[in-house]
Amino acid sequence: MNIKLAVFKFASCDGCQLQILNMEDEILQLTGKIEIAYFMEATSRKLEEPYDIALVEGSISTKWQEKHIEKIRANSKYLIAIGACATAGGIQALRNWSKNEDYSKKVYPKPEWIDTLAESKPISDYVNVDYEVRGCPVNKDQLLWILSQLIIGKEPFTPTHSLCIQCKIEGNTCIMVADGKPCLGPITMAGCGALCPKYNRGCYGCFGPMDASQAEKLAEHFINMGMSKREVTLMFKGFTSWSKPFRKVVSKYGGDED
Amino acid sequence: MVETKIKVDYLARVEGEGNLYIKVIDGKVERLEVGIFEAPRFFEALLIGRRFHEAPDITARICGICPVAYIFSSCRAMEKLFNIKIPEEIEVLRKILYYAEWIQSHALHVFFLHAPDFLKVDSIMEIAKIHPEITRKALKLKAWGNRIIEIIGGRSVHPISCRIGGFYRIIKREELKEIYEKKEEMQNLAKELLEWIMTLNIPKMERDFENVSLRNDENEYPLIGGRVISNKGLNVVEEEFEKFIEEFQTPYSTALRYKIKGRGPYLTGPLARYNNNYDRIRGEVKETVEKQGYQAPLRNTFQSIIARAAEIYHATLEIGRLIDNYVEPQKPYIEVEVKSGTAYGITEAPRGILYHAYEVNEEGIIEKANIISPTAQNLAYIEKDLLELIPELLKMNYNDARLLAEQTIRNYDPCISCSTHFLKLKIERKP
Numbered sequence: 001m002n003i004k005l006a007v008f009k010f011a012s013c014d015g016c017q018l019q020i021l022n023m024e025d026e027i028l029q030l031t032g033k034i035e036i037a038y039f040m041e042a043t044s045r046k047l048e049e050p051y052d053i054a055l056v057e058g059s060i061s062t063k064w065q066e067k068h069i070e071k072i073r074a075n076s077k078y079l080i081a082i083g084a085c086a087t088a089g090g091i092q093a094l095r096n097w098s099k100n101e102d103y104s105k106k107v108y109p110k111p112e113w114i115d116t117l118a119e120s121k122p123i124s125d126y127v128n129v130d131y132e133v134r135g136c137p138v139n140k141d142q143l144l145w146i147l148s149q150l151i152i153g154k155e156p157f158t159p160t161h162s163l164c165i166q167c168k169i170e171g172n173t174c175i176m177v178a179d180g181k182p183c184l185g186p187i188t189m190a191g192c193g194a195l196c197p198k199y200n201r202g203c204y205g206c207f208g209p210m211d212a213s214q215a216e217k218l219a220e221h222f223i224n225m226g227m228s229k230r231e232v233t234l235m236f237k238g239f240t241s242w243s244k245p246f247r248k249v250v251s252k253y254g255g256d257e258d
Numbered sequence: 259m260v261e262t263k264i265k266v267d268y269l270a271r272v273e274g275e276g277n278l279y280i281k282v283i284d285g286k287v288e289r290l291e292v293g294i295f296e297a298p299r300f301f302e303a304l305l306i307g308r309r310f311h312e313a314p315d316i317t318a319r320i321c322g323i324c325p326v327a328y329i330f331s332s333c334r335a336m337e338k339l340f341n342i343k344i345p346e347e348i349e350v351l352r353k354i355l356y357y358a359e360w361i362q363s364h365a366l367h368v369f370f371l372h373a374p375d376f377l378k379v380d381s382i383m384e385i386a387k388i389h390p391e392i393t394r395k396a397l398k399l400k401a402w403g404n405r406i407i408e409i410i411g412g413r414s415v416h417p418i419s420c421r422i423g424g425f426y427r428i429i430k431r432e433e434l435k436e437i438y439e440k441k442e443e444m445q446n447l448a449k450e451l452l453e454w455i456m457t458l459n460i461p462k463m464e465r466d467f468e469n470v471s472l473r474n475d476e477n478e479y480p481l482i483g484g485r486v487i488s489n490k491g492l493n494v495v496e497e498e499f500e501k502f503i504e505e506f507q508t509p510y511s512t513a514l515r516y517k518i519k520g521r522g523p524y525l526t527g528p529l530a531r532y533n534n535n536y537d538r539i540r541g542e543v544k545e546t547v548e549k550q551g552y553q554a555p556l557r558n559t560f561q562s563i564i565a566r567a568a569e570i571y572h573a574t575l576e577i578g579r580l581i582d583n584y585v586e587p588q589k590p591y592i593e594v595e596v597k598s599g600t601a602y603g604i605t606e607a608p609r610g611i612l613y614h615a616y617e618v619n620e621e622g623i624i625e626k627a628n629i630i631s632p633t634a635q636n637l638a639y640i641e642k643d644l645l646e647l648i649p650e651l652l653k654m655n656y657n658d659a660r661l662l663a664e665q666t667i668r669n670y671d672p673c674i675s676c677s678t679h680f681l682k683l684k685i686e687r688k689p
Contacts, residue, residue: 009274009275010297011296011297011299012322012675013319013320013321013322013325013675014273014274014321014322014323014673014675015319015321015322015323015325015415015416016322016415017322018322018323018366018415019415021366021370022362022404022414022415024397024398024400024401024404025397025401027397028383028386028393028394028397031383031386036381036383040268040269040270040271040275041270041271041272041273041371042271042370042381042382043270043271043374043380043381043383044270044271044374044380044381045380045381058297061297061299062297064295065297090299090319091299091304091316091319092299092300092304094304095300095303095304098303116297116298120299136319136416137322137413137415137416139413192413195412195413195418196412196418198412199412199418199419199425199426199427200426200427200590201418201419201421201426204315204418206416234308234309234312239319
């Protein structure tokens, strides 16, 4: 029997679900094993719940979304959070530091027409998540790997080591040691293929912290390299800023400053 | 009393979350709303306090389908403010990258999102059953676009290689070899797919819309910068554009809407770009469309699918020419000297003109940002188009009417994720 796959979107840019449509070489083969039961961006055809696998993109940021994610959880065997928004709140979680209780008041001419929560949060803050696929965006090969493992009935896993290790495997010159450029590679989860160092820039942490990351130690190192507290804060206050280790650094060096 | 309602709670095959509600009583339209229920992400507020060089990476996250457009509109704005002249070699590489994004984004819309409407099926998976060869070719072309972005940008969604002033490192000619070797095959595929698109059963209609697009002095099809022009007399520089448009908010939408002051809603995107710059599109493209009897300007928004397919073909031809001309630069980027002031930049995103404006202080910190996406600009016109379609819809059965209304919306390739975040800051920033 085909596996029923559903794809859901919350607050996001669509980039992670686009990675599914970017599997140009695999998409037609996949549809032989997987039945797309719900994927609004790709098809108007919808199948009845329950679903075997629910891929969830985006962060929870409205009251409606709080309810909707619970319904998805109840109807899905596996719930997989995909991307930085779903796993860490995304770039929109920058608003979580805002002192103003109702952010939309600052932005909309008529805030009473807008339903939004004060904070943008990851899926795991609301429901149990079976697997997380990191990245802004997710790496489509990693996503494909996880799906194929589930299809053949295996427990999927993804690397838990740092991007720094990946750089060594790829044989890249260390841009922090060689060029003195700040890089989040030592504490960021591997998975992108160490792209930024390959293109001669420091990692900006879009895959979020690795397991047991020493984020505060790296921040101290940046300070010792001569970076200002503001610069250090901005480095951690990016696409996965609301992950616990990064949040701690932002609170320590940036506090509530915005 | 005869009451007709058309209701679509969640529009399929568009990027992001939108809905449609039409209510007609005795032939009179009571309500017509293209609603946007996508959760707002407040980008213009998030950008405040960030450094100027972060704008490309942050704004790229507004849209996973056209991140290159956001990167280049923000680069364009900052580089104009800082008076940076981008060397020809870097310009050439940027154009290749931008055209590659047009290819993948247009191919996504034409084949995954829009073509199913013309063939009366639900998805590309269904098209694959009826037209397996066409589907295979379309996927191949889309993959080539993505591969180009991967090589130049590092990855196809949210590329990491671009910065204000150029690129983080030099892209070697050798690296472009792989894509260059496939150019002829891709140009042939693009031509064939354009011919196939023109054989689809395209609904007939004619509208007198205002086409708004860029037009440049280099005698080229527009990509990065130029004057904003229209077929109804608009002709302004990037810095002045905002003065000529008016924004408004509606209760049923998290996206703001726009119209030309004193005139009304307008159209931006491939159709407008094609109509305004038909004299600059590649001769091979003209020859192909004219052979099947299509003349510019196209006044039927259902024919936007032809404009998109024509632009894909144009992009494959231009990428070939640009790689021929590409010389590796001496330095990957131009150093920036920060100046305070307001930065304005417009580029042609796959879906139309994308406007960025930033107020930057002497330390290079962003104090205010305003971004106007193509879809936000098109929303008011989409509703106008639907309004004019009502007499047709009333003659049809419910399902056909609903499908035609949805198809009309998809003519604009609306990117709802993009359109939602463009909200002007109404109160002063925090101290």
